[in-house]
Amino acid sequence: MRTFEARVEGVFVADDPSTFVTRGVPQIQVELGGIPGDRHYGLLRPADSRQHFYPSGTLIANRRQISIVSIEECARIAQHMGLPEIRPEWLGANLAVSGFPNLTLLPQGARLLFPDGAGLISEGENLPCIGPGNVIAGIHGDPGLAPAFVRAAQKLRGIVCSVEREGQITANGSVQIVIP
Amino acid sequence: MRTFEARVEGVFVADDPSTFVTRGVPQIQVELGGIPGDRHYGLLRPADSRQHFYPSGTLIANRRQISIVSIEECARIAQHMGLPEIRPEWLGANLAVSGFPNLTLLPQGARLLFPDGAGLISEGENLPCIGPGNVIAGIHGDPGLAPAFVRAAQKLRGIVCSVEREGQITANGSVQIVIP
Numbered sequence: 001m002r003t004f005e006a007r008v009e010g011v012f013v014a015d016d017p018s019t020f021v022t023r024g025v026p027q028i029q030v031e032l033g034g035i036p037g038d039r040h041y042g043l044l045r046p047a048d049s050r051q052h053f054y055p056s057g058t059l060i061a062n063r064r065q066i067s068i069v070s071i072e073e074c075a076r077i078a079q080h081m082g083l084p085e086i087r088p089e090w091l092g093a094n095l096a097v098s099g100f101p102n103l104t105l106l107p108q109g110a111r112l113l114f115p116d117g118a119g120l121i122s123e124g125e126n127l128p129c130i131g132p133g134n135v136i137a138g139i140h141g142d143p144g145l146a147p148a149f150v151r152a153a154q155k156l157r158g159i160v161c162s163v164e165r166e167g168q169i170t171a172n173g174s175v176q177i178v179i180p
Numbered sequence: 181m182r183t184f185e186a187r188v189e190g191v192f193v194a195d196d197p198s199t200f201v202t203r204g205v206p207q208i209q210v211e212l213g214g215i216p217g218d219r220h221y222g223l224l225r226p227a228d229s230r231q232h233f234y235p236s237g238t239l240i241a242n243r244r245q246i247s248i249v250s251i252e253e254c255a256r257i258a259q260h261m262g263l264p265e266i267r268p269e270w271l272g273a274n275l276a277v278s279g280f281p282n283l284t285l286l287p288q289g290a291r292l293l294f295p296d297g298a299g300l301i302s303e304g305e306n307l308p309c310i311g312p313g314n315v316i317a318g319i320h321g322d323p324g325l326a327p328a329f330v331r332a333a334q335k336l337r338g339i340v341c342s343v344e345r346e347g348q349i350t351a352n353g354s355v356q357i358v359i360p
Contacts, residue, residue, distance in 0.1 A: 032223060032241060043212060043223070047345075053293055053358055054345055060299065061212060061344045108289050109304065113233055119240065124289065164241045165227075165234055178233055 004177040006100040008114075009071055011171045012089055014039040020092040021135060027170040028094065030118050030163045034065030035094060041065065050127070062162065063123045068095040068112070069158035070103035080152035081145065083136070090139070091132045093158060095169065100177055104155050111164065111178040118167025123160045128153035184357040186280040188294075189251055191351045192269055194219040200272040201315060207350040208274065210298050210343045214245030215274060221245065230307070242342065243303045248292070249273040249338035250283035260332035261325065263316070270319070271312045273338065275349065280357055284335050291344065291358040298347025306340045308333035 012022035015037045034041040045062040047054035054060055069088050074096070078086040088096040097103060108124040133149030169175075192202035195217045214221040225242040227234035234240055254266040254276070268276035277283060288304040313329030349355075 051344075053291060053356075054297075054299060058297070058345060061301070061342070063301075063344075111233060117234075117238070119234060121241070121243075162241070164231075164243075165238060176233075 002179045004100055004179075006097045006175050006177055008095060008169065008171060008173045008175050009098050010088060010096045011169055012094050012096070013037060014092055014094075020131060022089045022092055022094060024089070024171070027168055029166075029168050030066065030120070031166050032163055033062065034163060038094065040067070040094075064160045065163060066094045066120060066161045067092055067126055067158060068097060068103065068120075068161060069093040070100060071096055071098040072101040073103060073156040073158065077149070077153050077156050080156075081136075081148050083140070083145075086136070090135045091157065097175060103158055106159055106177065107179060109180060111180070112161065113176040113178060114167060114169050115173055116168040116170070117165060118163070118169050119165035120161040121164045123162055125155070126157050126160045128157045182359045184280055184359075186277045186355050186357055188349065188351060188353045188355050189276045189278050190268060191349055192274050192276070193217060194272055194274075200311060202269045202272055202274060204269070204351070207348055209346075209348055210246065210300070211346050212343055213242065214343060218274065220247075220274075244306075244340045245343060246274045246300060246341045247272055247306055247338060248275040248277060248283065248300075248341060250280060251276055251278040252281040253283060253336040253338065257329070257333050257336050261316075261328050263320070263325075266316070270315045271337065277355060284338055286339055286357065287359060289360060291360070292341065293356040293358060294347060294349050295353055296348040296350070297345060298343070298349050299345035300341040301344045303340045303342055305335070306337050308337045 011028045014022045033043045042062050044059040046057045047060045074086040110122040112120040128150045133146035137145040191208045194202045208215050213223045222242050224239040226237045227240045249268050258266040290302040292300040308330045313326035317325040
């Protein structure tokens with residue numbers, strides 16, 4: 001078992017039904033279904049193309065409750081795209097961490113443990129899709145940035161997690177990353 | 181993605197509160213919390229030594245809902261122990277499959293899909309502990325078989341799963357094993 005210490009730079013929710021873009025908040029409460037009020041909250045979610053072995057739309061266990069990016073990886077995506085920054089909110093991230101640069105490579109089953117007692121399980125890499133690319137293209141008024149994001153964000157777009165132990169996660173706090 | 185076809189030789193429940201030993205049934209219904217009536221049913225379970233990074237007994241997401249063994253691996257454990265057989269029930273298995281001999285090596289995140297639509301996610305290897313060893317020792321009246329089981333069952337004791345899609349699993353049916 002290996003343990004690393006990292007920092008929670010920000011926590012965010014997607015509580016505007018019109019967009020997956022998140023907004024920063026001081027802290028989030030996590031429950032077994034995710035973050036109440038967030039668009040990805042729920043014990044169940046409809047299967048989509050990522051779970052193509054189920055008929056589209058059938059209800060399956062929600063393992064994509066919480067999305068996490070690393071500040072260092074966001075900077076590398078920005079560099080690849082020739083942009084000054086990529087904000088976690090644009091990617092719909094719920095957490096942004098620093099001090100663990102290769103977050104996207106964290107294996108499935110790794111744990112993220114927070115001082116309050118909350119615990120998340122990594123469900124693996126969050127594959128880049130066009131959605132955040134469209135947001136970035138819109139902000140910069142450059143349609144070419146949408147497909148460019150998908151290319152630039154390979155292996156850098158962070159992970160999705162589900163909640164293992166309920167609790168609170170605070171911005172500007174610490175997180176222990178455990179690889180069993 | 182790789183896909184394999186295997187056979188469900190039996191399905192079992194642990195519905196006697198006095199023991200983890202299971203009994204064969206014609207079919208089981210699986211829900212988001214596991215198998216209703218089974219001792220491992222629940223959305224939450226108390227953390228134990230396997231999740232030592234949480235205080236013992238705190239409630240965490242139940243990822244050990246359903247245990248699966250392979251008939252071939254049970255035969256190899258029996259061979260290692262010099263016994264005529266190791267029955268899935270003695271190990272508290274809920275499913276016994278054949279035709280996929282190295283089940284225990286199936287990676288975390290692999291899917292088991294059943295004809296009815298039910299789907300399970302592998303949560304990884306079920307580490308051998310002394311409990312089933314004690315059962316086997318009791319049956320044969322030989323206390324030495326308890327620690328012998330723990331040694332003999334390394335990398336052969338099967339996997340634990342949680343339910344991804346609810347449905348029914350039938351004895352003598354088929355199962356599709358998908359490694360994403």
